[in-house]
Amino acid sequence: MTHIRFAVIAAAGILVGCSTPEFKTEQSACSVHWSKIIPVKIEKRLVTEYRREKEFTGKSVCTQNGNQTICEHDYNYVDVPYTVVKPVDINAAERNAQIAQCTQNACTLKYGNRDCKAPK
Incomplete structure (x- = not known):
C-alpha cells in the first residue's frame, strides 16, 4: 500500500511542475478520473542502478x-x-500520458490554450 501511495504522489509531482493554478485544477480532475480507469499496478521488476x-x-x-x-x-x-x-508501477507511463492529454484538452476547451493560461 505504501508503494501505491508513493507512486501516485510521485506521478502527480512529476506532472505538476511549474504551472498555473487553473492548470493544476484541471490536472487534478484528470488525475482522479484516469487513476480510476488505469489504476496503480505494482510489480517487482529487475532495475539497473549505478554506484x-x-x-x-x-x-x-x-x-x-x-x-x-x-x-x-x-x-x-x-x-x-x-x-x-x-517495485514498479507498470501502468504509470500510460496513465500519466492520459492525464497529460486530458489536461491539455480541458485547458484548450476552457482557456483556448494547452497551458490553462487565462486570457488577458
Missing part, C-alpha cells in the same frame, strides 16, 4: 616539500552497474 566507485589509475602524483616527498594516488570515479529488484 560510483573510486578506481586507481595506476599513477601517483608526487610533490617535493623540502626534503620530504609526498605522493598521492590518482583515482578516477567510475559508474558500476548493478541489478536490484524493485
Whole structure:
C-alpha cells in the first residue's frame, strides 16, 4: 500500500511542475478520473542502478616539500552497474500520458490554450 501511495504522489509531482493554478485544477480532475480507469499496478521488476566507485589509475602524483616527498594516488570515479529488484508501477507511463492529454484538452476547451493560461 505504501508503494501505491508513493507512486501516485510521485506521478502527480512529476506532472505538476511549474504551472498555473487553473492548470493544476484541471490536472487534478484528470488525475482522479484516469487513476480510476488505469489504476496503480505494482510489480517487482529487475532495475539497473549505478554506484560510483573510486578506481586507481595506476599513477601517483608526487610533490617535493623540502626534503620530504609526498605522493598521492590518482583515482578516477567510475559508474558500476548493478541489478536490484524493485517495485514498479507498470501502468504509470500510460496513465500519466492520459492525464497529460486530458489536461491539455480541458485547458484548450476552457482557456483556448494547452497551458490553462487565462486570457488577458
